[in-house]
Amino acid sequence: MRAYERLLNYVKIHTASADDAECVPSTERQFDLARPLCDELKALGLTAEVDEHCYVRGWLPATPGREDAPCVAFIAHVDTVPDFPGEGVKPRVIENYDGGDLPLGESGRVLTVKAFPHLPKLARRTLIVSDGTTLLGADDKAGVAEVMTLLEELNEKKIPHGKVAVCFTPDEEVGRGTAFFDVLRLGADFGYTIDGGFEGEVVCENFNAAAATVSVEGFNVHPGEATGIMKNAALIAAEFAAALPADETPATTGGRKGFYHLTDLSGNVETATLRYILRDHDAGKLEEKKATFERLVASCNEKYGAGTVKVEIRDQYRNMKEKIDETPFVVDLALEATRECGVTPICDPIRGGTDGATLTRMGLPCPNLGTGGFGFHGPYEHITVEGMDAVVRILHAIVRRVSEMKK
Ligand SMILES: [Zn+2]
Known part of the structure; x- marks a missing residue:
């Protein structure tokens, strides 16, 4: 046959x-x-x-x-x-x-x-x-x-x-x-x-692969009384996403160039979550991508207060x-x-x-x-x-x- x-x-x-x-x-x-x-x-x-x-x-x-x-x-x-x-x-x-x-x-x-x-x-x-x-x-x-x-x-x-x-x-x-x-x-x-x-x-x-979940904790009060108090989790999440390199997404890379891929975004004033997958053929460069996440989290927390943004990174395959x-x-x-x-x-x-x-x-x-x-x-x-x-x-x-x- x-x-x-x-x-x-x-x-x-x-x-x-x-x-x-x-x-x-x-x-x-x-x-x-x-x-x-x-x-x-x-x-x-x-x-x-x-x-x-x-x-x-x-x-x-x-x-x-x-x-x-x-x-x-x-x-x-x-x-x-x-x-x-x-x-x-x-x-x-x-x-x-x-x-x-x-x-x-x-x-x-x-x-x-x-x-x-x-x-x-x-x-x-x-x-x-x-x-x-x-x-x-x-x-x-x-x-x-x-x-x-x-x-x-x-x-x-x-x-x-x-x-x-x-x-x-x-x-x-x-x-x-x-x-x-x-x-x-x-x-x-x-x-x-x-x-x-x-x-x-x-x-x-093939790629080295990791997944990252970024969670943002906001602080919600009436918008009329929010001056200097409100932390809008959705806005902070958007700021986080925009801080990642725009030329390192699946749509802007090819060959051996890796990427950050935002697969899911949800949130409101109270909380927000961003899900990413990170990919790179080079194991060292994947580590750099993870380090970029940690750096961004640190700078967000410096700006908005400790514990506002957290990231959990999980290795997937090599x-x-x-x-x-x-x-x-x-x-x-x-x-x-x-x-x-x-x-x-x-x-x-x-x-x-x-x-x-x-x-x-x-x-x-x-x-x-x-x-x-x-x-x-x-x-x-x-x-x-x-x-x-x-x-x-x-x-x-x-x-x-x-x-x-x-x-
Ligand atoms: Zn198959």
């Missing part, structure tokens, strides 16, 4: 995660895909299990003579984003796509070259889209389908390989995909998440780069495997995070590879049959190269 055929099956199963849940998985429906995936792994000759947190794990033993090779893991997630409908997906397969604007069913939405300038490059390929009323679910069911197809082909074509581990995870889209990830149990030496965009993408550099540099072969291997398949690798730093970044920190070096999909998290999600086939070939090339290594 080709990877896209599996994708067409998987996207029919609704697996949206939920933002507000305390537990993992955040939604029981993720088991609706996890369980059949576990069965499919077993049918392909793997030892497989699905645990109470909805992690599917499988292991394909090494073929004779390859037992000394390292164990490589392939990881993809089963959930889809909660922010856009993911139920009742009706995928459309467009053969010989012309590379131009494409109306998405009767939805009134149009996939346009203006919004997705890479579309002309997909001309003559077979394009898969949704009908515009739901997301497609290629993020990350394409990754799951590609890994599954790899395993099937290793088996059917009797290709020599070392031990291969797989893990399909829940709740990646709500930031909890690694919450119960058992690195020891998986037992792999290194791995790859298959959860990126264009085929040939190899991500080994750039995998510094850690992955300890095992550069994991990245080189993916780059060489990609080139071997006639695909030019793209190794740009991403302006976000990946589960692989956390896994790398947890001791499983784990760059992120492209799935061949684009426009994730909404109705414009699309992927090509040829792109998915290329990813499967790249995974094969990785497995072959790993099978020739010694632990």
Whole structure:
């Protein structure tokens, strides 16, 4: 079965995660895909299990003579984003796509070259889209389908390989995909998440991330008797926001330049709250951003009185780069495997995070590879049959190269 055929099956199963849940998985429906995936792994000759947190794990033993090779893991997630409908997906397969604007069913939405300038490059390929009323679910069911197809082909074509581990995870889209990830149990030496965009993408550099909550305590009296007394929390909050550099926001930065991003602002005379996320590829520069917050808080308190403004800063995730540099072969291997398949690798730093970044920190070096999909998290999600086939070939090339290594 080709990877896209599996994708067409998987996207029919609704697996949206939920933002507000305390537990993992955040939604029981993720088991609706996890369980059949576990069965499919077993049918392909793997030892497989699905645990109470909805992690599917499988292991394909090494073929004779390859037992000394390292164990490589392939990881993809089963959930889809909660922010856009993911139920009742009706995928459309467009053969010989012309590379131009494409109306998405009767939805009134149009996939346009203006919004997705890479579309002309997909001309003559077979394009898969949704009908515009739901997301497609290629993020990350394409990754799951590609890994599954790899395993099937290793088996059917009797290709020599070392031990291969797989893990399909829940709740990646709500930031909890690694919450119960058992690195020891998986037992792999290194791995790859298959959860990126264009085929040939190899991500080994992501943001360092922190979140900051600024709370302002005001002092409210009748405005007619407020002279020299009132402290307007909303105004102080606005002053705080305006004091941050205007050229360091998501809209005014790119490449390796980090930002302060105000995600939420609420308040009145009495109290006000500002929520930020801070991002930078450079760990030192992220620390500087945190220090800027502390400085601003101090100067506000000097002006308005001690305790008026408080900030709470919480680290979120780290750039995998510094850690992955300890095992550069994991990245080189993916780059060489990609080139071997006639695909030019793209190794740009991403302006976000990946589960692989956390896994790398947890001791499983784990760059992120492209799935061949684009426009994730909404109705414009699309992927090509040829792109998915290329990813499967790249995974094969990785497995072959790993099978020739010694632990
Ligand atoms: Zn994803």
